[in-house]
Amino acid sequence: MIATVRGARKLRGEVRLPGDKSISHRALILGALADGTSSVRGLSQGADVRSTAACLRALGVEVDQGTVAGRGVSGLRQAGGPLDCGNSGTTMRLLAGVLAAQDFTSELTGDSSLRNRPMDRVVEPLKAMGADASWPPLRVGGRGPLHGIEYRPQVPSAQVKSAVLLAGLFADGITEVVESIATRDHTERMLRAMGAPVTPKGNGVRVERAARLRPLALAIPGDLSAASFWLVAGGLIAGSRIRIRDVGLNPTRTAFVELLRRTGFGVAAGATSEAAGEPVGWLEVAGASDLAPVNLIAGDAAAMIDELPVLAVAATQLPGTSRIEGARELRVKESDRIEAMTEGLEAMGADITTLDDGWEIRGPSRLEGARVLSHGDHRVAMAFAVAGLLARGETTIEGAECADISFPGFFDQLDSLTAAC
Numbered sequence: 001m002i003a004t005v006r007g008a009r010k011l012r013g014e015v016r017l018p019g020d021k022s023i024s025h026r027a028l029i030l031g032a033l034a035d036g037t038s039s040v041r042g043l044s045q046g047a048d049v050r051s052t053a054a055c056l057r058a059l060g061v062e063v064d065q066g067t068v069a070g071r072g073v074s075g076l077r078q079a080g081g082p083l084d085c086g087n088s089g090t091t092m093r094l095l096a097g098v099l100a101a102q103d104f105t106s107e108l109t110g111d112s113s114l115r116n117r118p119m120d121r122v123v124e125p126l127k128a129m130g131a132d133a134s135w136p137p138l139r140v141g142g143r144g145p146l147h148g149i150e151y152r153p154q155v156p157s158a159q160v161k162s163a164v165l166l167a168g169l170f171a172d173g174i175t176e177v178v179e180s181i182a183t184r185d186h187t188e189r190m191l192r193a194m195g196a197p198v199t200p201k202g203n204g205v206r207v208e209r210a211a212r213l214r215p216l217a218l219a220i221p222g223d224l225s226a227a228s229f230w231l232v233a234g235g236l237i238a239g240s241r242i243r244i245r246d247v248g249l250n251p252t253r254t255a256f257v258e259l260l261r262r263t264g265f266g267v268a269a270g271a272t273s274e275a276a277g278e279p280v281g282w283l284e285v286a287g288a289s290d291l292a293p294v295n296l297i298a299g300d301a302a303a304m305i306d307e308l309p310v311l312a313v314a315a316t317q318l319p320g321t322s323r324i325e326g327a328r329e330l331r332v333k334e335s336d337r338i339e340a341m342t343e344g345l346e347a348m349g350a351d352i353t354t355l356d357d358g359w360e361i362r363g364p365s366r367l368e369g370a371r372v373l374s375h376g377d378h379r380v381a382m383a384f385a386v387a388g389l390l391a392r393g394e395t396t397i398e399g400a401e402c403a404d405i406s407f408p409g410f411f412d413q414l415d416s417l418t419a420a421c
């Protein structure tokens with residue numbers, strides 16, 4: 001699909017976002033291991049979360065609209081063939097942790113983007129725990145019991161941390177993950193809400209074998225990473241006001257909001273409730289003033305890794321030189337996001353230089369509508385849509401359907417926010 005986005009005069013309205021993708025994956029996977037049926041409202045309807053649901057069904061779990069019939073910690077059964085994780089790294093890496101501990105072997109596969117993403121980062125710790133694990137293709141499980149380890153991931157990754165912690169639920173002794181750079185902690189929060197033995201320890205977290213997990217009764221909050229597109233567009237297009245309801249405000253996910261505020265964006269936030277240990281609230285963006293360039297250094301990127309493509313778009317509108325460094329991980333996401341964003345933003349007239357681990361962007365530039373490519377990457381497609389809203393004329397985004405991976409209805413929501421003016 002080719003999406004056409006025109007420069008917008010202003011964006012106004014109130015929106016609800018798709019259910020948080022990270023929390024949705026975890027609710028399905030942990031729900032499958034619970035003793036009893038979990039009720040999960042507001043699951044992401046995106047293709048990634050549907051991949052997790054399909055894999056769990058292949059493992060014998062009944063997943064229906066809003067319910068997951070947990071089979072207990074030892075209730076999964078071997079799938080009839082390879083498990084198709086589609087485009088979803090979270091599906092593949094988290095399931096690898098659970099399946100490494102089973103007494104049957106599983107093969108996990110996916111689309112060409114996913115098959116080319118690094119899986120040695122989960123294979124290595126799972127092997128250290130005594131599992132049979134190899135890649136490529138990713139095969140795990142089928143060997144006796146695992147044992148706990150202390151693991152210090154080489155790259156900051158919530159997926160790797162989660163894979164090890166999930167394997168730790170089935171391992172003898174203590175499994176501990178020590179992070180030098182903190183990553184999102186949804187797995188830990190949900191496990192605790194389900195009664196699993198999870199304890200923080202310094203920069204680390206420990207888990208022990210779980211005899212049983214309580215089922216969840218959870219309303220999944222909106223996805224803060226999906227909010228990032230509207231925060232940037234609403235902040236940079238004068239006269240806009242966008243209110244976002246029921247959004248997850250987990251502090252391991254809010255670094256981008258804090259960065260926008262420091263940069264001069266008018267973003268207000270408030271907490272309203274809690275869901276399985278996750279804070280939930282609202283956000284409102286209205287204008288920006290005294291904008292300043294951004295300067296991310298090593299260690300800053302992990303806490304806003306999914307927001308960096310749209311941050312690059314924002315940086316084209318900030319006065320001075322923005323540097324976004326320490327983000328080499330972007331090269332091994334659904335596409336090489338560093339190259340993909342440089343290519344499209346350059347075509348739109350931005351002054352951008354690719355760094356090995358990020359970008360240097362000089363602004364503000366007047367963006368011009370252009371034809372750009374999503375590279376099959378949902379966050380790249382949506383970041384270019386925001387660039388299109390900021391640009392003069394018309395931007396066409398090739399391969400825009402991939403927005404459905406995390407944000408079905410993104411382009412309809414964009415239309416509703418521009419139409420209200």
Ligand code: S3P
Binds near residue numbers: 021156159305329
């Ligand atoms: C995710 C972790 C991040 C993030 C991804 C979702 C998760 O990946 O980019 O969209 O749900 O754990 P990494 O763990 O590879 O950084």
